[in-house]
Amino acid sequence: MIGIIRYGAGNIFSLTATLERLGIAYGMINSEADFEQYDRYIIPGVGHAGAAMHKLEKTGLVPAIKTLNKPTLGICVGMQLLTSYSEEGASDLLNIFPVKTLKFPKSSTSKVPHTGWNQVFAEKENPLFENIPAGSHFYFVHSYFIEYDPLYTLSSTSYINKFSASIWHDNFYGVQFHPEKSGVHGETLLKNFSKI
Amino acid sequence: MLTKRIIPCLDVKDGRTVKGVNFVDLRDAGDPVELAWNYSQQGADELVFLDITATVERRKTMVELVKSVARQINIPFTIGGGINEIADADALLNAGADKISINSAAVRNPALIDELAKAFGVQFVVIAVDTRVMGNKNIVHLNGGRLPTEKETLNWILEAESRGAGEILLTSMDHDGTKAGFDNGLLKLVNDSVNIPVIASGGAGSVQHFVDVFKQTNVDAALAASVFHYGEILIPDLKKVLKQNNIEVRV
Numbered sequence: 402m403i404g405i406i407r408y409g410a411g412n413i414f415s416l417t418a419t420l421e422r423l424g425i426a427y428g429m430i431n432s433e434a435d436f437e438q439y440d441r442y443i444i445p446g447v448g449h450a451g452a453a454m455h456k457l458e459k460t461g462l463v464p465a466i467k468t469l470n471k472p473t474l475g476i477c478v479g480m481q482l483l484t485s486y487s488e489e490g491a492s493d494l495l496n497i498f499p500v501k502t503l504k505f506p507k508s509s510t511s512k513v514p515h516t517g518w519n520q521v522f523a524e525k526e527n528p529l530f531e532n533i534p535a536g537s538h539f540y541f542v543h544s545y546f547i548e549y550d551p552l553y554t555l556s557s558t559s560y561i562n563k564f565s566a567s568i569w570h571d572n573f574y575g576v577q578f579h580p581e582k583s584g585v586h587g588e589t590l591l592k593n594f595s596k597i
Numbered sequence: 598m599l600t601k602r603i604i605p606c607l608d609v610k611d612g613r614t615v616k617g618v619n620f621v622d623l624r625d626a627g628d629p630v631e632l633a634w635n636y637s638q639q640g641a642d643e644l645v646f647l648d649i650t651a652t653v654e655r656r657k658t659m660v661e662l663v664k665s666v667a668r669q670i671n672i673p674f675t676i677g678g679g680i681n682e683i684a685d686a687d688a689l690l691n692a693g694a695d696k697i698s699i700n701s702a703a704v705r706n707p708a709l710i711d712e713l714a715k716a717f718g719v720q721f722v723v724i725a726v727d728t729r730v731m732g733n734k735n736i737v738h739l740n741g742g743r744l745p746t747e748k749e750t751l752n753w754i755l756e757a758e759s760r761g762a763g764e765i766l767l768t769s770m771d772h773d774g775t776k777a778g779f780d781n782g783l784l785k786l787v788n789d790s791v792n793i794p795v796i797a798s799g800g801a802g803s804v805q806h807f808v809d810v811f812k813q814t815n816v817d818a819a820l821a822a823s824v825f826h827y828g829e830i831l832i833p834d835l836k837k838v839l840k841q842n843n844i845e846v847r848v
Contacts, residue, residue: 414693418668448718507792511599514720514763516794517817518642518847519599538600538847540673542695542720560599582673582695584637 403427403595404439408460410446410453410478419581423588425595433465441471441597446478450502450545451490453478467495472597473573480568480575481547489545497573500550500565511561514544521566521578523556529567529574530556531593537586539566539578547577600845601811602642602818603832604796605825607632609678610649612658614826630665636825637670639832642847644670645698645766645820648678655679660692667693675723677766682709683716690717698723698766701739704746704753707760714761719793724762726754728783729770735783742770751787758791765791766820768798776802776824778809785814796820804830804838811844 403420405413407429420427427443430436444466446453457463466473475483482494487502494502505513518538523530539558546564549557555569558577567576574594580587607614607629614629633644646666648659656679663676676689677698686697703710703724713722727742728735728750735750754765767787769780779800788795794817797810801821810819824830836846 412691412693414664414691415667415695418664418693419671422668422671447720512792512794512817514793515599516720516764517599517602542673544719579673582671584671588671 402439402441404430404435404442406430406442406444406462406466408453408457408462410448410456412447413445415579416443416445416476416581419588419591423592423595425591430462431460433462436465436469439471441594442469442473444473444475444479444482446476446480446482448478449489450478450481450487450494451492454482454487454492454494457482463495467497470572472594474594475573475575476581477543477577477579480577481545483568483573483575484547487545498547498553498568498570498575500548500553500568502545502547504545505561508561513561514542515546515560516542518583519558519560519578521556521558524551524554525569527555527569528597529569529590529593532589533586533593539576539580539583539587541578543577547575598845600642600847601816601839602796603640603807603835603846604643604645604818604820605632605636605641605832606645606647606798606820606822607826608647608649608822609659609662612662615649629662630669632826633666633670633674636832637672640836640848641672641832643672643818644674646674646676646678647698648676650679656685656688660688663689663692663694677723677725683712686713686717686721690721696721696723696764698725700725700727703757704737704739704748707756710757710760710762714763719761719763722762723764723766723796724754724757725766725768726750726757727768727770738770742773750783751790754787754791758793762793764794764796764817766796766798769800772800773798774823775800778802778806779814779819781810781813784810784816788814788816794818801830804835807835808839808842808844811839812842
């Protein structure tokens with residue numbers, strides 16, 4: 402059963418609605434004692450990464466999150482929180498991944514936010530992307546991206562530059578796109594995560 | 598590559614889908630949730646729901662609709678119509694809406710754009726602009742195109758972008774309902790002037806019109822209602838033709 406970490410950054414109705422539709426059981430984590438009830442975790446998040454980190458710190462859950470050893474998936478800003486730093490609000494983050502979250506550079510041909518369906522290419526073998534063909538489209542909405550890193554990038558997408566569409570290290574995973582809004586491939590990814 | 602988006606638009610009144618020809622005669626085109634699900638299965642990239650309900654119960658009705666949509670479909674959707682304050686937007690966000698679209702309320706109170714962007718992020722804020730040519734200028738109109746404002750369309754769009762709009766939904770009222778094609782001249786001018794996504798709206802009548810709007814203006818998305826609702830254009834066929842024309846789409 403998935404425990405969703407609650408810290409007040411954005412709405413999670415679409416995520417929980419999708420889990421329900423897929424028959425994936427979930428519950429909410431509001432305090433440290435709640436962690437042990439679940440065998441995997443999701444860190445959701447939309448909005449401003451600095452503000453989200455501030456809210457997460459206020460819950461007191463940060464030390465527990467850093468020591469989690471069960472599968473943990475950050476989504477969108479929830480993924481960015483796993484990195485060391487974001488240019489959004491010049492914020493220090495959880496530093497589970499020693500990579501940075503950067504703002505898309507100005508480009509005369511590409512608009513920011515990166516909005517819409519773009520292709521995701523897995524760079525490594527991992528059950529998270531099982532049954533998802535290379536180059537499948539996922540739905541993105543973001544102005545900041547996680548830098549590409551051969552060590553931590555699980556899948557990549559190209560927009561203005563090549564960036565991490567997902568990251569993976571030990572039990573920690575993050576996806577920049579919104580699986581709950583990404584059609585059948587997004588649903589497959591969530592099902593895969595529920596079985597990792 | 599980032600794909601061009603095809604967006605069916607569902608006008609909703611009292612929980613039912615309607616579409617007016619030139620925004621006047623409303624015809625019932627079905628149950629919004631069922632339509633939405635069908636479109637998601639057909640390959641629509643996104644959906645827009647415009648609520649034209651005028652009753653005091655509107656927010657409650659809309660929140661219930663948004664929840665049903667979020668429960669049943671797996672693509673993003675935008676809600677517009679009658680959003681006047683932060684509390685309206687907040688209720689829709691918490692019900693599962695990915696974006697909100699505001700029109701008249703932003704024209705009357707442009708600072709609302711700043712407030713919404715600050716509260717929810719620019720990606721949540723779509724500014725819908727209804728435009729009509731008066732003399733030789735494009736002028737922003739309100740009330741479904743009936744009420745001209747003082748604002749020149751491109752100036753207003755640039756102001757909206759600078760205040761925190763994350764996307765522009767531009768409807769040409771001169772083209773809307775005509776099925777004679779999008780207003781590609783204006784759309785190209787706007788698309789070349791802003792650094793946020795632009796959704797073309799008004800005038801779609803054939804598959805070729807979609808090819809033209811993407812080829813000639815490079816907008817990010819194209820929206821239509823009746824050609825989809827009445828089955829005149831099927832989304833898989835449309836995307837096939839776009840792909841044949843080297844326009845990136847999700848299939």
